[in-house]
Amino acid sequence: GNSVTQMEGPVTLSEEAFLTINCTYTATGYPSLFWYVQYPGEGLQLLLKATKADDKGSNKGFEATYRKETTSFHLEKGSVQVSDSAVYFCALTKGQNFVFGPGTRLSVLP
Amino acid sequence: NAGVTQTPKFRVLKTGQSMTLLCAQDMNHEYMYWYRQDPGMGLRLIHYSVGEGTTAKGEVPDGYNVSRLKKQNFLLGLESAAPSQTSVYFCASSYELAGGPKETQYFGPGTRLLVL
Numbered sequence: 158g159n160s161v162t163q164m165e166g167p168v169t170l171s172e173e174a175f176l177t178i179n180c181t182y183t184a185t186g187y188p189s190l191f192w193y194v195q196y197p198g199e200g201l202q203l204l205l206k207a208t209k210a211d212d213k214g215s216n217k218g219f220e221a222t223y224r225k226e227t228t229s230f231h232l233e234k235g236s237v238q239v240s241d242s243a244v245y246f247c248a249l250t251k252g253q254n255f256v257f258g259p260g261t262r263l264s265v266l267p
Numbered sequence: 268n269a270g271v272t273q274t275p276k277f278r279v280l281k282t283g284q285s286m287t288l289l290c291a292q293d294m295n296h297e298y299m300y301w302y303r304q305d306p307g308m309g310l311r312l313i314h315y316s317v318g319e320g321t322t323a324k325g326e327v328p329d330g331y332n333v334s335r336l337k338k339q340n341f342l343l344g345l346e347s348a349a350p351s352q353t354s355v356y357f358c359a360s361s362y363e364l365a366g367g368p369k370e371t372q373y374f375g376p377g378t379r380l381l382v383l
Contacts, residue, residue, distance in 0.1 A: 253317055
């Protein structure tokens, strides 16, 4: 069945560092892929998405490319800010539902 | 638009008590979901609904019941709360364009439940 694997956290970076959070998936068919972000005390918010192979989703300086050949959807940002500190979830569609990874906590230090 | 709202925000129950969590959305979405979030386990789907009057089991449905009597509301019930149900509960809603890709989910702010 469809599943998502994310890199274990927590990830701690200094401000302006480069960020990569790895996400790989297993799926039947062609799922849509998502990155969600959860700030402390809040619900999840969509960060970006891609609906077909080679699509690149981008938002707020974050990017991720749907790589069918490597079944990956890695999240990247060239220069993180303290305000990016949050938990990031990779997710994909599974029929009428969604499957989420365990989340990766990012802390950005000034 | 308020989006997805959840009540209550926080609740403490004793083992064996019952309660209902309310989720409401004003976006006319067909799909609604209830998740629980526990440390290190991401989000796990409890129950979901694909339309008014329909419900279906998710990954961890035991100990919970749901109802979707109105399109905008999705209720999650705990008939006899157990300490293992201590968690943060999130509601979400979504829609799907005919013949198109799955659209994103919109999440509520969560309900923190502590069962003693």
